[in-house]
C-alpha cells in the first residue's frame with residue numbers, strides 16, 4: 001500500500017509526486033539504485049530483502065539506521081543518506097494514535113527478526129522499565145538481547161512476568177497462526193500490537209482480545225507513520241497521517257471484499 005499512502009500524502013499537501021513499486025533483481029541492488037539516481041529520482045524506500053544492502057550503499061547513515069544496521073529509506077543528493085523510519089513509525093502510532101506511554105512500561109517483544117532490530121533503538125530511547133524478547137529460535141533472541149542490552153526470555157517463561165505492552169513482531173499472522181505466547185501474558189497487557197496488518201483482526205489480535213487485553217491494534221498505523229517519516233526525509237514536510245490512515249484502512253477492507 002505504499003504507493004497509495006504516498007499519493008494520499010501528496011494530495012493532502014497539494015504536492016505532485018511519483019511513487020511507484022519497482023522490483024530489484026537479487027544481487028543487483030547497487031546498479032539498480034545507480035540507475036534511479038541517473039534517471040532523476042529523489043529517493044526510495046527499500047523493503048526486504050534489501051534493507052542491509054541499502055545501508056551499505058548509503059554514503060552516510062542517520063543514527064537510527066546505523067543502530068539497527070538496516071535502511072528502509074534512501075535520500076539522493078550530492079551524498080546518499082540512509083535512514084530507518086520503522087521504529088519512529090511504530091512509536092508515532094503507539095504513543096500518538098493509540099495513546100500508550102512507553103516510558104516506565106514493561107514490554108515483551110515476540111520475534112527476533114529484522115523488524116525487531118528496527119524497533120528497539122526507538123523503544124529504548126523512550127526509557128521503558130524493561131524490554132524482554134521471546135523467540136522460537138532462542139539463540140536469535142539471545143543474540144539480539146546481547147546487542148541491545150535487553151533480556152531474552154523463553155516463551156514458556158513469559159507467564160512468570162507481567163507486561164504492559166506485547167508486540168507481535170513474528171511473521172506468524174502471515175500464515176494465519178498466533179505465536180506461542182501464554183494467554184495469561186496477553187490478559188495482563190494494556191496493549192497487544194501486531195506489526196502485521198490485515199482487513200480482519202489477526203490470529204494474535206484475536207487471541208489477545210479473547211484473553212482480555214486492554215486494547216489490540218494491527219500494524220497499519222505503523223506502516224502509515226513510517227511512510228510519513230520517509231516523506232519528511234524526501235520533501236521536508238511531515239504529512240498529517242489521520243486522513244491517510246482512514247483512507248488506507250477503507251481500501252484494505254474493500255480489497256478484502258473484492259470491491
Ligand code: NAP
Nearest residue numbers: 111112113114115116136137140169170171195219222223
Ligand atoms: P523476519 O526477519 O523474517 O522474522 C520473522 C520472525 O518470526 C522470526 O523471529 C521468526 O522466528 C518468527 N516466526 C516465524 N514463524 C514462526 C512460528 N511459526 N512460530 C513462532 N515464531 C515464528 O521478519 P521481520 O522483518 O522481523 O518482520 C516480522 C513481521 O513484521 C512481518 O510479518 C512483517 O510483515 C511485519 N512488519 C511490519 C511493518 C509495518 O510497517 N507494519 C514493518 C516491518 C515489519 P525464528 O527466528 O525462530 O525463525
